[in-house]
Amino acid sequence: MTTLYTGIGELVTNDPSRGDGSALGIVGDGAVVVDGDRIAWVGQRGHAPDADSRVDLGYASVIPGFVDSHAHLVFAGERSAEFAARMSGQPYAAGGIATTVAATRAADDSTLDRGLERLAGELRRGGVTTFETKSGYGLTVADEARALRLAREFTDETTFLGAHVVPQEYRDDRDGYVDLVVGPMMEACAPLARWVDVFCDRGAFDVDEARTILQAGMAAGLVPRLHAGQLELGAGIQLAVELGAASVDHCTYASDADVEALAAAADTTVATLLPGAEFSTRATWPDARRFIDAGATVALATDCNPGSSFTSSMSFCIAVAVRDMYFTPAQALWSATAGGAAALRRDDVGVLAVGRRADFVVLDAPSYVHLAYRPGVPLVRDVITDGVLLPRP
Numbered sequence: 001m002t003t004l005y006t007g008i009g010e011l012v013t014n015d016p017s018r019g020d021g022s023a024l025g026i027v028g029d030g031a032v033v034v035d036g037d038r039i040a041w042v043g044q045r046g047h048a049p050d051a052d053s054r055v056d057l058g059y060a061s062v063i064p065g066f067v068d069s070h071a072h073l074v075f076a077g078e079r080s081a082e083f084a085a086r087m088s089g090q091p092y093a094a095g096g097i098a099t100t101v102a103a104t105r106a107a108d109d110s111t112l113d114r115g116l117e118r119l120a121g122e123l124r125r126g127g128v129t130t131f132e133t134k135s136g137y138g139l140t141v142a143d144e145a146r147a148l149r150l151a152r153e154f155t156d157e158t159t160f161l162g163a164h165v166v167p168q169e170y171r172d173d174r175d176g177y178v179d180l181v182v183g184p185m186m187e188a189c190a191p192l193a194r195w196v197d198v199f200c201d202r203g204a205f206d207v208d209e210a211r212t213i214l215q216a217g218m219a220a221g222l223v224p225r226l227h228a229g230q231l232e233l234g235a236g237i238q239l240a241v242e243l244g245a246a247s248v249d250h251c252t253y254a255s256d257a258d259v260e261a262l263a264a265a266a267d268t269t270v271a272t273l274l275p276g277a278e279f280s281t282r283a284t285w286p287d288a289r290r291f292i293d294a295g296a297t298v299a300l301a302t303d304c305n306p307g308s309s310f311t312s313s314m315s316f317c318i319a320v321a322v323r324d325m326y327f328t329p330a331q332a333l334w335s336a337t338a339g340g341a342a343a344l345r346r347d348d349v350g351v352l353a354v355g356r357r358a359d360f361v362v363l364d365a366p367s368y369v370h371l372a373y374r375p376g377v378p379l380v381r382d383v384i385t386d387g388v389l390l391p392r393p
């Protein structure tokens with residue numbers, strides 16, 4: 001069964017060999033043919049081949065589905081009181097994670113599953129067609145493995161983050177906790193995950209601990225990614241590059257040497273910026289220009305979590321990234337789609353080209369620029385994922 005989509009005033013392909021020749025590969029008066037879950041043809045409507053059925057989108061714009069490469073969706077409870085206190089002047093510290101750990105441990109599977117389902121639905125309705133999610137609010141062997149088992153029902157992109165923080169019961173025995181993470185926890189969790197991650201920052205894990213844990217994950221067959229530079233300048237970004245991590249995330253604090261290292265590793269390690277975290281912790285915005293102009297590969301992701309960034313909206317992240325991090329609208333869209341795909345080392349998503357997954361989003365706007373130009377407005381009209389047009393809510 002093939003379907004021809006027309007009525008696309010502006011079609012963003014992320015294929016620079018197309019259309020206007022920019023990184024976004026924009027085709028005017030575009031059309032897409034979908035065959036099953038894949039794209040069979042992309043181009044101008046006048047040249048489109050015939051298909052079994054036709055859908056006229058009525059001169060909307062179409063973009064690749066968003067790829068959210070960083071989220072923490074398996075948790076119970078919420079921390080609005082902590083947010084309100086922060087907005088009244090309290091600083092953000094990683095300590096709040098303990099509140100969510102306690103609630104998550106106490107929750108039954110169905111509570112966690114309902115939470116996941118709700119957030120996965122929000123992501124999907126917001127145009128996210130691929131997302132990653134992490135463990136990290138269990139911090140026992142059983143609770144970390146449970147988080148990953150539940151997450152796998154929703155995504156293939158699961159990340160073992162047993163090293164989110166040292167849990168309270170190990171407060172006086174950090175080394176004991178690192179031993180647990182690299183030993184029994186890794187053994188239970190590695191078969192349930194694709195990635196291994198560490199929160200390498202003030203109040204969490206130092207760079208030596210992070211190296212030990214990431215190397216243990218690599219030995220267990222996982223690919224490393226890292227939280228670094230959220231709260232202070234440290235050696236985490238250099239560690240991510242040294243280990244060939246797929247991504248280093250936050251990068252709110254990055255030295256010139258860090259930016260240079262990321263630029264040199266642009267084919268290996270993506271710098272993932274998380275505007276929701278700066279927004280919700282009222283932190284200083286990183287200047288995306290430093291990374292982009294140096295030649296680093298940059299992704300944008302939600303960091304959806306109940307503490308530091310409780311948004312599932314990639315549109316919101318794009319708007320803020322443009323307004324406050326100095327992305328151009330084109331760079332922000334690229335980073336939220338193709339950039340996220342690079343951060344997950346996926347070549348089947350993030351680009352609308354023949355053979356790729358038929359994952360795309362119809363915007364109720366003449367141009368993708370409206371994602372930043374009309375902040376807070378729900379512009380995502382339809383979402384096509386694996387070739388299937390999702391029903392509107």
Ligand code: NIG
Nearest residue numbers: 097199227277303305307308
């Ligand atoms: O990515 N940085 C570490 N972890 C989360 C915050 C988690 C929380 O506060 O619950 C983040 O921002």
Ligand code: FE
Nearest residue numbers: 070072227303
């Ligand atoms: Fe995070």
